[in-house]
Amino acid sequence: MIVTCVTSPVSRIGSRTVRRVDTTAAAHEAADALRATIGEPEAVWDVALVMGSGWLPAADALGEPEHEIALADLPGFSAPAVAGHGGTLRSVRVGDKRLLLFLGRTHFYEGKGVAAVVHGVRTAAAAGVRTLVLTNGCGGLNPAWSPGTPVLIRDHINMTMQTPLEGPTFIDLTDLYSQRLRDLVHEVDPSLDEGVYLQLTGPQYETPAEIGMIRALGGDLVGMSTALEAIAAREAGLEVLGLSLVTNAAAGMTGEPLNHAEVLEAGQAAAARMGALLSDVIPRI
Numbered sequence: 001m002i003v004t005c006v007t008s009p010v011s012r013i014g015s016r017t018v019r020r021v022d023t024t025a026a027a028h029e030a031a032d033a034l035r036a037t038i039g040e041p042e043a044v045w046d047v048a049l050v051m052g053s054g055w056l057p058a059a060d061a062l063g064e065p066e067h068e069i070a071l072a073d074l075p076g077f078s079a080p081a082v083a084g085h086g087g088t089l090r091s092v093r094v095g096d097k098r099l100l101l102f103l104g105r106t107h108f109y110e111g112k113g114v115a116a117v118v119h120g121v122r123t124a125a126a127a128g129v130r131t132l133v134l135t136n137g138c139g140g141l142n143p144a145w146s147p148g149t150p151v152l153i154r155d156h157i158n159m160t161m162q163t164p165l166e167g168p169t170f171i172d173l174t175d176l177y178s179q180r181l182r183d184l185v186h187e188v189d190p191s192l193d194e195g196v197y198l199q200l201t202g203p204q205y206e207t208p209a210e211i212g213m214i215r216a217l218g219g220d221l222v223g224m225s226t227a228l229e230a231i232a233a234r235e236a237g238l239e240v241l242g243l244s245l246v247t248n249a250a251a252g253m254t255g256e257p258l259n260h261a262e263v264l265e266a267g268q269a270a271a272a273r274m275g276a277l278l279s280d281v282i283p284r285i
């Protein structure tokens with residue numbers, strides 16, 4: 001359980017309400033530890049950006065970080081399985097905005113639970129953030145989207161059958177991927193298509209038959225992140241922007257097998273466009 005630092009054994013077997021309060025407390029503990037680490041006890045950030053697979057090469061385009069720390073050094077973020085392979089957190093000024101930049105995220109398939117998957121989002125909210133930009137690398141179901149094509153997320157289908165919410169937390173998701181923010185991105189790049197992102201748990205990629213199912217359900221993009229984080233963000237009152245990078249055609253579409261090298265290559269090739277897009281969008285948020 002990721003929130004052991006503030007979850008007493010009593011609350012763990014206690015009511016759901018107590019546990020929900022504890023995930024918020026864990027996030028505030030992490031945000032306070034971040035402020036203490038950088039020596040700014042009053043620091044507040046405006047925007048958080050989660051860089052998914054394929055997006056990491058674009059991170060440097062956002063500018064020189066004022067601070068960079070290992071996420072594992074903050075409470076509630078677990079140490080990486082492989083030393084040196086954990087996520088990092090940067091604090092960057094972009095225009096007049098203070099940006100919390102998460103390089104790497106916890107995926108559901110790591111088996112640490114949904115609270116661990118969304119701890120970064122809740123920490124960002126506790127650090128004052130009002131707007132969350134979620135990026136990911138994903139498979140594309142539209143043959144017009146060649147690897148390296150960015151697509152705006154219009155809506156999602158959460159097929160993980162999980163939720164970060166506990167208790168009777170009836171959150172409205174009607175405009176989860178904010179129309180205001182999508183309009184703003186379209187001002188910067190009118191050519192961007194929109195699509196519905198469908199999250200599965202992974203870690204295996206889909207079978208061609210599953211891609212057929214996803215298409216029938218209305219999914220345009222398929223991946224292993226983002227939807228659970230977006231739900232937690234909305235619970236925390238954040239406005240959400242979602243951007244997918246199609247790094248591969250979904251299974252069965254090309255006759256070729258899927259491979260991770262293809263994902264990394266698509267990210268490298270698209271880095272300049274993605275970096276410019278994010279640098280243009282964030283100051284306007």
Ligand code: 8IG
Binds near residue numbers: 137139202222250251
């Ligand atoms: I990058 O084709 C990336 N992540 N589920 N399917 C799923 N996740 C992905 C894919 C994909 N590509």
